[in-house]
Amino acid sequence: MTSMVVNGKRGGQSLVLKGVDPETCMIVFKNHWAQVVKILEKHDPLRSNVGGLGGGHGLGGGGGLASFRFGAIPGDEASAVQNYVEHMLFLLMEEECGQNGAMGPILEFVVMENVLERLFIWSLRREFTDDMKLEQLKMYEMLIGQAKQPLLHHKPVLKPLMMLLSSCSGSPSGPSSSAVETELVLLLNQLCCVLAKDPSVLELFFHTSEDQGAANFLIFSLLIPFIHREGSVGQQARDALLLIMALSAENQVVAKHIAENTYFCPVLATGLSGLYSSLPTKLDVPSEEWHCLHREDWQQLPALVQFLNSLEFCNAVIQVAHPSIRDQLVGYIHNGFLVPVLAPALHKLTLEEVMTTTAYLDLFIRSVSEPALLHTLLSFILLHRHDNVHILDTLVSRINTPFQLGTVSLALFRTLIGLHCEDVMLQLVFKYLIPCNHMMLSQRRVLRERDCYSVSAAKLLALTPSCCSPEVIPPPLRQLDSILWSKGTDGSHIGTMESKEVLSEEDDCGNSCVIGSEIYLDVSYLDYLCDAQNSISHCIRACCVWSAPYDGENPPPEEYQRSTLEEADLTATPGLLELEWDDSYDACPTQPHPEEDQETRPIPDEPPKHIQELRRTAVMIVKGSYIEESEFQNDVMVYDLVAQKDAHDSGNGYHAPSKPTEPAKQEVLDGPVTDQKTANSESLMSNGLSSPLDEMDSKKRGSQSEHKSLEGEDLMAQYEELIRTLGAQHSSPAKADGELKSPTVLMDDEEDEIDFNSFSPETPETEKLPSPFGTKPRSGSRGHAVPFTGPFLSVLLSRLENMPSNSLHVNLLLTGILAQLAAYPQPLLRSFLLNTNMVFQPSVRSLYQVLASVKNQIEQWSANNKDFPELLTAAQHSLLARESSLRADRIKKNPTIQPKTVVPLNETEVYATVLFTEFLKELAAFAQEHSILSYPPTEQ
Amino acid sequence: GISDGEEQGGPGEQRSSPTHPPFGKKQLPSIPKNAVPITKAASPASSTESANGTHASYGPFYLEYSLLAEFTLVIKQRLPGIYVQPSYRSTLMWFGVIFIRHGLYQDGVFKFTVYIPDNFPDGDCPRVIFDTPVFHPLVDSVSGELDVRRAFTKWRRNHNHIWQVLMYARTIFYKINTMDPLNPEAVVLYDKDFQLFKSKVVDSVKLCNSHLFDQPKIDDPFAISFSPWNPAVHEEAKDKMFRWPEDYNKGPLVSGLSWVKPGSTQPFSKEDIPLQT
8 A cells, every 4th residue: 555655646746746835735734634633642542541632652661562552443544544644745755945954844843743753653553563564664765765855853753763663673573574674674775875975864863772772773783684685685785784884984983883882793704604604515516627616607506696795795894894893894704704614614524525615715715805804814824724734735735636626726826826915925935935045055146137138038938849849830820920120220321231131141250140131930929928018017016015025135035044934934834744635745855844843843643634534535536446545644646556556457558648538547437436426537637647657756756755654664665566566567568569668758868767667576676766856865865954945836836747647727727827926026936937047956846947847748749649740730729719719708609610620638748738838938928028127116 | 159057957959959149140040931831740850940940930039128128227227318219110229319418528419329239149249329420539530430349349248238338438428538549530639739629529519419400310210309399299298207107106006915014024914904813
């Protein structure tokens, strides 16, 4: 009925009113009111006692609502009142202000006669049903929204409104209907809008609340229950709350009230925990390529949408609210959500759960923008310890996990590095580079030098595999273009320049090197240069807020060598054994801590429980493992070996790496794993043994674990045993083929070549196993601090070294992250990644060394595969098609033409080769752009 | 030759390539315009050629960036009274102008061009040629070429930089050196009749300044050209110059994050952050 009033009659009514003079309106209003009063008084329970006209005002102190209700009110009288009231409201709304902002006569009458309060009591007199509430709520909504003069300043208007609101909050008959809630929130939102426009009303709201016996900010308290509500009601409530938050920034009373007398912050923060608990604990991963939650992904998950809405709201509150509210909220989020909920979730028992939590964490970080909230999230990651292990260390150690957890972790780090946050970069990278232990002492002074002559770029580009040399690539793909190379020799008075058009090799005097006027340039390289310039200058500007330049002088290396930094760190960094999955140290055959540390520090008998569990489930995943998991400290080694064994058991030697989708591997996946339905097979394969390289890898890890393992001797014995059996098994089919030579991994020529015959049964001892890294400290070097660039860089480089066997998307992530790092202008990092002339300590693997190793793997591979060039061309076409389809996706869904021959994605070497070549260009471009960018004045 | 630790590393057979000067004369085979691209797979044996290939395709980038790096160094030096600008057509040619603020050549405004050899930084030293031959013992009275070589007998990469040449070109006007002159007449006057020398210098300065508003000698969009003050043209440019530092910071707002207290290497060591324990 009321809605009909609100929506239907209003238009007509106001039209009618237009020509009518105010006096007539006043007369009509009074008339209506007189009629209403008649009916009201007829049913006034107090009338007989008091007898006066205005006697029934006020609710009285403790009188329950029910006490007013006696005797049924006939329906015709109720609707008569309603009809009159409708007309009266229109008259009130349409009334203009009086002169000088005085009340118009109708409003004055309303105030004098206390019309609204009496109407509210009337509605209480009748059954105070949801319909009644709705009617009243809509009445006020209309009045506040459409009245032409301010109403809320008048207590006789405000008071009944507050009574109505409190009756909605304290409804004894259980929760109100959703219609009432919707209307209530709408009205509250409207009131907040009025507050935002006219803060002077605020005072009145507080005072009126006090009249009600509770010194609370009723509007605000009523909104709190709707904070986490989904849909438009929740959105409206949050918008309204934000208006109040903005008010709080300027109004100390409001801020103090919210912080001290309301549950706003706890509700908000613990609400996050509640919403988080309803998120799926395992995600249905769409494909093996998947590694982070994009908008398309999370929009499919209503629970996640709701969580993000609330998180976004927290972000907004922190942005606008008073610092006291901000600090309180941030504290509750840390203590009420991150620590009790997210930390355990990051240490769940199964890979899928942990992976899912990691993806959520990544999404959360990407979803917030307020520094204070980022501060909370980041300090949780960097400083919080779960089971005595820093979250960050756990996350870093997971980069090297097989399965999708590794790539999801990589994606998280991509996000973290993209924040340009000094604290993050300090913990991940700079902490380890500041002491300058990773380089030769003499190199410190060249740390800041720029590569004036693009020497590093040239060295990087010279690693281009021969099969990918710009001239070998057939025309459609090779982006060579002839560019007019003018030498600016217009000045005819310059003698030597006259020969410029001549194509000739010149004399020895070096005076006039003559080149052709046209040269073929790799024009795609121009794009890399352009991108590099943008990334670097963006990064430079972002890093302006950092505390130090990290240039090898500030912070001073001496102060952080061993004594201070590392000791400070001892308590902070967990022992290796506590890190799950960790073989991140493999890339650098050293330990971050000298042996003494490990010996003096009490090492727990067993790793934390969650790690044991995780390990157990992981081992269960791999079918038919004949190795007791407890015998190994190094999980990844377990994976490698078990996967190898499986491959052999099914009768397929690993010698056919060009066909990685062998049944053997399928079988590995079809095992008990199947609840993990998606093909994270790829990541298992990529980590597992599609090439003999991996065996070397595991060998490497094996000898590595010697350092790590407490029961190293036992472990090594078992390991060798395993290697021996494997070696014996696989050598026969290889020999039968009579074709496959033991592939070798070419290291830099000063290092030993790997002879895979050493895996034969005759030479099982470790001593005879050549180390892939000639300089690796053997047992003798235990107990000495060995230069180390930190687990993060090490693990990145170690994964990069496996580029040929990594799947495409892993390589895209890896190279992407390294490119992000390469954009950082800090000389410590820049010189480590891009200065190919730096001399590092022998135990430190540089990016350049790793790239050289990848190049050699590729050269080997291409030399042994006749159809490599064709595959390579096809892969380049596939990648180009992929890129254009991604681009088309962004604009509109438009199916793009597929290349004729599609190279299967499991031909990882082929894709890796293409990617490697492009990555070299990308890095070279970074090196060149760093050399010419003018840094901010601070560098002066 | 080869210098400065270029010889470390380099995997095996590839070693030969990067150690060569990036733009050395032997490094850059002339590529016939209509060369047929090789489509066959390269055997390992061809890898050295391929390294050359990389050089042929990227060599010009190395040269370009070497020169840009030199230019960046010049800017960083903030040489007093010297302005240079690479030409539009080639980074191997820079236009410049020197303002002499005191001494014998006071009020002189000398335009010049720097020519950089295209095997930079492994070739000869750059040449500096004044647009109008200044009367000076070290400046050729016909060609206007400055004797740069006396200061840079051998151009050494990493040690010699173009800003030094520019600095040298300025210094000669403040401190006259009469040894082995390119302009013997000037030296004779300098030694024998200093007054005449001085008046010849004054004449030369006048002559140079009288040609100030001439069209640039080399037709290039980036050539330095002077014109009388014209508010319609110059006022705006001047304003822009004075506003530069503000404009520079106005770019799209990007801010990184840092809660590290200066002087500390502990994350979240700044104090003015919300406590959360």
